[in-house]
Amino acid sequence: MSPNSPDPAFMAPYAPDDAVLAAALLGSVPPDAGREARIDRTATELIEAIRASDDRLGSVEQMLREFALSTKEGLALMVLAEALLRVPDAATADAFIEDKLAQGDFAHHRIKSEALLVNASAWALGLSARVVGSGDTPQGTLAALAKRIGAPAVRAATRQAMRLIGNHFVLGETIDAALHRAQADAADGVRYSYDMLGEGARTQADAERYFDSYTRAIEAIGSKAGNASLPSRPGISVKLSALHPRFEAVSRDRVQAELTPLLIDLARKAKAHDLAFTIDAEEADRLELSLDIFAACCADPSLAGWDGYGLAVQAYQKRAAAVIDYVDTLAQRLNRRLMLRLVKGAYWDTEIKRAQERGLDDYPVFTRKAMTDLNYMHCADKLLRLRPRLFPQFASHNALTVATVLELAGNGEGYEFQRLHGMGEALYVRLLAEHPDLVCRIYAPVGGHRDLLAYLVRRLLENGANSSFVAQAGDERVTVAELLRRPAELIGRPEQARHPRLPLPRDLYRPQRENSRGIELGDRAALQRLVSEIATTRQALPKITSATPENAAAAVATARTGFVEWSRTPAATRASVLERAADLLDRRRARFIALLQDEGPKTLDDCISEVREAIDYCRYYAAEGRRLFGDGMAMPGPTGESNTLRLRGRGVVVAISPWNFPLAIFVGQIAAALMAGNSVVAKPAEQTPVIADAAVRLLHEAGVPHAALQLVQGDGAIGAALVAHRDVSGVVFTGSTEAARAINRTLAAKDGPIVPLIAETGGINAMIVDATALPEQVADDVVTSAFRSAGQRCSALRLLFVQDDVADRMIEMIAGSARELRIGDPRDPATQIGPVIDAEAKAKLDAHIARMTREARVHLAGTPPVDGNYVAPQIFELRDAAQLSEEVFGPILHVVRYPASGLDDMLGTIARSGYALTLGIHSRIDDTIARIIDRLAIGNVYVNRNMIGAVVGVQPFGGSGLSGTGPKAGGPHYLPRFALEQTVSINTAAAGGNAALLSGGE
DSSP states (O other): OOTTSOOOOOOOOSSOOHHHHHHHHHTTSOOOHHHHHHHHHHHHHHHHHHHHOOOSSOOHHHHHHHSOTTSHHHHHHHHHHHHGGGOOSHHHHHHHHHHHHTTTTGGGOOOOOOOHHHHHHHHHHHHHHHHHOSSSSTTOOOOHHHHHHHHHHHHHHHHHHHHHHHHHHSSBSSHHHHHHHHHHHHTTTOEEEEEEOOOOOOSHHHHHHHHHHHHHHHHHHHHHHTTOOTTTSOEEEEOGGGSOTTOSGGGHHHHHHHHHHHHHHHHHHHHHTTOEEEEOOOOGGGHHHHHHHHHHHHTOGGGTTOOOEEEEEETTBTTHHHHHHHHHHHHHHHTOOEEEEEEOOSOHHHHHHHHHHHTOSSOSBOSSHHHHHHHHHHHHHHHHHTTTTEEEEEEOOOHHHHHHHHHHHOSSSSOEEEEETTSSHHHHHHHHHHOTTOOEEEEEEEOOHHHHHHHHHHHHHHHHSTTOHHHHHTOTTSOHHHHTOOHHHHHOSGGGSSOTTSOOGGGTTTTTOOOOOOOOTTOHHHHHHHHHHHHHHOOOOOOOOOOOHHHHHHHHHHHHHHHHHHHHSOHHHHHHHHHHHHHHHHHTHHHHHHHHHHHSOOOHHHHHHHHHHHHHHHHHHHHHHHHHSSSOEEOOOOTTEEEEEEEEEOSEEEEEOOSSSTTHHHHHHHHHHHHTTOEEEEEOOTTOHHHHHHHHHHHHHHTOOGGGEEEOOOOHHHHHHHHHOTTEEEEEEESOHHHHHHHHHHHHHOSSSOOOEEEEOOOOOEEEEOTTSOHHHHHHHHHHHHHGGGGOSTTOOOEEEEETTTHHHHHHHHHHHHHTOOBSOTTSTTOSBOOOSOHHHHHHHHHHHHHHHHHSEEEEEOOOOSSSSOOOOEEEEOSSGGGOOSOOOSSEEEEEEEOGGGHHHHHHHHHHTOEESEEEEEOSOHHHHHHHHHHOOOSEEEESSOSOOOOTTTSOBOOEETTBOOOOBTSTTHHHHTEEEEEEEEETTTTTSOHHHHTTOO
16 A cells, blocks of 8 residues: 555544453454463463562562552552652651551561562661551651651651662663663663653643653663664653643644654654654543554654554553554555554553543443453454564563463564563563563663652552452462463353443442433544534524513512422422433533533533533432432331421522523522422523523423423523512522622511522632642642633632642643643634633733732733633732632632641631632642641532532532532532421321221230
């Protein structure tokens, strides 16, 4: 085929059904008794070599045996390793060490291993624990004097233990150090593939730094590579997400334009030195984008004839075999030999959580380890059959996997094995002794302490899980026969391919309700279908007429009449109506997304989330309503008497909703009031009348009587008229604190029954970040919390407190990450920030920006598009938190530094603000987290994650003080607030006596 042929299309389904795949995989390799016997013999020899190994220095396997992740010590060690060496100040480091060592029993830990590394680490941790951890709590019970004397020694010993662990499992802190260390092995024929450690780029500066690091590494490796040919020559792995700050599917055009030339440049440098150059695997949602970039670089004419270019493929992804086919087709079209490194995959837990959060139809990865192993062997067989066009590289520490590959290959030509530095050494020493013609390349991490220990934690998690071969091989209680059981045997039948205790994302909340359906924006086919559906349903926004005060009064009168019949409708029927509404919202998702984009105006990701939230409200309240509003609750009492507590509707409820969630909050308020047996008069925000009109029409279609649900459009004056009406029995409101106060005063001034108010208002929401937090994670979560939805969420981050010891680096990364956000038309999937709601909101935000520019230190002053109500992200550092006295509803972040000793003062500042809606905490010190939560009665607290996007039934949402009245929306206490309680007590013995008691006998 011509090198100028277009790239092959990659069209594999994102998350196919496990059983369908299992049926194909289970029948793909016919049984062969002789072959299986040879595999058993080889695997047994390798397992025995692993168990007999006596590495005097120590290995990852030995560390896992000593500190298993199923123990408190193992978990504490993992967290210490992940964070300790990035903590710059002594006070935080001491608190962190004390917190983690107290969680295990290091002081009394009986060392099982004789390896120097394990002994030294365990000794250091045990010594530290004896000094700081005499009590059962992180605070300990030692006298202050003893702690002061012991703290520096503890800190030094624990840090040294972490360095000792890290230095053994990473080849070098710099590429030069790694190459120097590797030189000693070169004479023995050992070859390396160097992996420059580090998180993905968050800023353009990060991306440039990683590019320079790769460039220097290629030059350094190349200068020492000699004239060896594949597979003997050394290699380097490149992480695409390290080369671009927005390496994500929706930014495809930008990434292709900006990243592809950089990758081609690096590949040319690698080709010049004839190095092996491998593109590392990324998460499932980035696979298609990765293949785009991989193919574009591969097709560059300057790389023609070079066979050192390759890609890593993850066998736990269900599309692994399709990726191999895609690369093979590419190799044919370009008449090239390409390398493929087959790995099992390291981020399974992340993939599972992401699919659940997004409400996908299925998981993109296998949910049983045996299915991953089975797929690995299927992919290995495929790769071996595609030699020599593809050069397979099999990365595994599993003896059965290695033995099977060896049998399938037939000889040692045209492929290689790979292992991680610090792991699998005993296995491959034995293998190469028996088969000296084989090649085992060492995948060698290179990086500083901050990066290498995060890498180590991932390896510990990956290989320390109970299902891991590495963990099982180190456990003498697991027999060799158990380790030799084939993946196909473990699976058995296709119906057993799925993990029995891991529900599909749609079944996450069963049996109560179905999870709302989402979409993965990294699934190009699904995204294209949705965008097409949105375009098809898009219409010009109709003109909505505002109501008059007379219209509002008539709506209340109608609702009062409708209440009688609706309140007597059985709860099960009311719940069914809401479930039909949820189903209609799901089927008309594209139409409501178009409305949210055009009238909202919201980005695609925000629109999808909001439609899902509205669906979740309907289903959650329906499920709760069935539980609460059925036959009532039987109460205890004396014999001959029946006592029942039941809930019933209050009457007419006025629901006033905001413009920032014109569908989800609007529908949620209505659904709750209706489920409780009330009739509703809904007054949406004047900025978003069309969305409200469409939602009410849908609810009527689902079965809500028109008299039970009235829509009144208009401004604040109309809302005030509704609240003041004498026949209103309740008000539910979401909006500003000032408006909530006005409603409260109006209700208090009315004669007649006391009318309850359910109010959810805003807040000066804070996030606290200490020195143990991971900067990249903080940057991601701060940018999402402060700037998503253009900062127009009541839960959005407004005030960031950062420990001064790490503030410079944190703020720089946050500002750099925010600078990469795309501002523009919200109908474009690539847009991350759309306009604010209207010109009035923009003017108010612009005035605040002008004031902050004069009074605060500017870290980021974004430039918005000229046309439209756009406000670009802004970051200001305040001298004192008091400079921010009210909520600023837009993409503006305020930062305050605090000393490690000033935590209590900072918590006092937050408490005195009077707001109590959302709070973020980033820390690895459990004691600090508990202390903050105990001190602040904030409605929603988010730890080591972003602080927006509360999920219905998972994170019930709402605050107190100036942030609302409670109860929390989407929570178990919400519906009863819309209801009256009634107790019915019946004397069942009134008709002549207690027949039930008398008939009971003795």
